[in-house]
C-alpha cells in the first residue's frame with residue numbers, strides 16, 4: 144500500500160505489496176507539519192481498524208467467499224490479510240471492499256514475523272481452534288509501551304476444552320474439540336471477548352461469557368456472527384450467552400466507522416481552534432470523548448451520521464481517566480494529552496487500562512509541553528504555545544498525539560517513524576491537508 148501524499152487513489156488489490164516494499168515505505172517516511180493553521184471543512188471517517196480486524200479473522204469460521212465493506216486501508220488490515228493468506232485464504236481488497244475466500248484454508252500457523260508486527264493477529268486463534276481443531280499461533284510478545292499479556296485468551300480457550308501448549312514461542316493446540324463453558328473475565332478485555340465469542344460460536348453446547356467488553360467493535364462482531372447464523376444472547380450487555388452451532392454461513396458485512404479516528408479529528412479541530420464536520424461517523428460511539436472535549440470548551444453538534452465540532456480560542460484544562468467502553472478510551476489518551484498541553488490551567492490524565500502507555504510524554508515535552516508523570520497519571524500544566532522540534536513516533540496513538548501537537552506548534556515539526564501512524568489511520572496526512580493543514584510526507 145502506498146500512502147504517500149500525491150499517490151493515486153488505492154483501487155487495485157491492496158494486499159499485493161511485497162513485504163520488502165512495505166518495510167521500505169514504512170520505515171522511511173516522516174511527516175513535516177507547519178503548525179498554526181486552523182482546520183476547516185468536512186472529512187469522511189474510515190471504517191474502524193479495531194472492528195475490521197476481528198471480522199477479518201472471523202472469516203475463518205466458515206468456508207466460502209466473504210465480503211467486508213468499508214474496510215480501512217491500513218498497514219494493520221493488510222497484515223491481517225497476510226495472516227489469512229498464510230493460512231491458505233485468498234484475500235483481495237478493492238475500493239475498501241475486502242473479499243476473503245476461506246474455502247481452501249489448510250494451514251493453521253500464524254507465524255512470528257507477522258504476529259510481532261500486529262498483536263491483533265491473535266484473533267485467528269479462536270476461529271482456527273473452532274473450525275479446524277488445531278492452531279499454531281505465535282505469542283505476540285511485548286509492545287512499545289508494555290507487556291500486554293494474552294493470558295485471558297489462553298485461559299478462556301482452555302476453559303472451552305482446548306489443551307494449549309506453549310512451544311518455542313508458539314501457542315499450539317491439536318485435536319481440540321471446543322465445548323461450552325462458564326467464563327468470567329477478571330479484567331475487561333476487548334481481544335479476549337472477541338476471540339472467545341468466535342470460538343464459542345462453533346463450540347458444542349452453551350458458553351456464558353461474563354464481564355465482557357462493550358466496545359462497539361465487539362458488539363459489531365457479535366452482530367456479524369449472528370447474521371451468519373450464530374446464536375448469541377445478551378449483545379450489548381456484560382454477559383453474553385452463546386449457543387454453539389454446527390456451522391456458519393459466509394460473512395457479508397459493513398465495517399462500522401472508526402470512533403478513534405473521528406475523535407482524533409475532533410481533537411484536531413479543538414487544538415487548532417478550527418471547525419470540522421466529520422462525515423460517516425457515529426456520535427453514540429464517542430460520547431465520552433465528546434463530553435471531555437466539551438469540558439475543554441469545544442462545541443459539538445452530533446447529528447445522524449455526522450458530528451460537527453468547533454474548537455475554542457484556547458482549551459480549558461480538564462481531568463481525564465480512561466476506562467473500558469463506555470468510558471473514555473485509552474486509544475484517545477495520548478491525543479487528549481496533546482490538546483491539554485496548551486490548555487489554560489492544570490489537567491490530570493490517568494490511564495487505568497494500560498498503566499504505562501506514556502511513550503508520547505517525552506516527545507510532547509520536546510515540543511514544549513509541561514508534563515510530569517506520577518505512576519499511571521500525567522499532570523499537565525498548560526503552556527501558551529508549543530514549539531516545533533524533531534520528534535519520533537512510538538505507537539499508533541502516540542503518533543497521532545504528535546501530529547496534533549505539531550498542528551498547534553510554532554514552526555515546522557518533523558515526525559519520524561510514522562509507519563506507526565499508517566498502521567491505524569488511513570491517509571491522515573492527506574485528510575489533514577484537505578482541511579487546510581500544512582503537512583508533507585517525506586523520506587526520512
Ligand code: EPU
Pocket residue numbers: 192193194196262263291292293294295296297330331332333334335356360473474496497498539540567
Ligand atoms: N489484558 C490482560 N490479559 C489478556 C488480555 C488483556 O491482562 O489476556 C489486559 C491488558 O493488559 C489491558 C486490559 O486487559 O490492561 C485491556 O486490554 P484488551 O485486551 O482490551 O486490549 P486488546 O484487545 O489487546 C484492544 C485494541 C487496542 C486498545 C485496547 C483497549 C484492537 C485490535 N486493539 O486491544 O487498540 O487499546 O483494546 O481498548 O482492538 C490501538 O488501536 O491503538 C490499540 C492499541
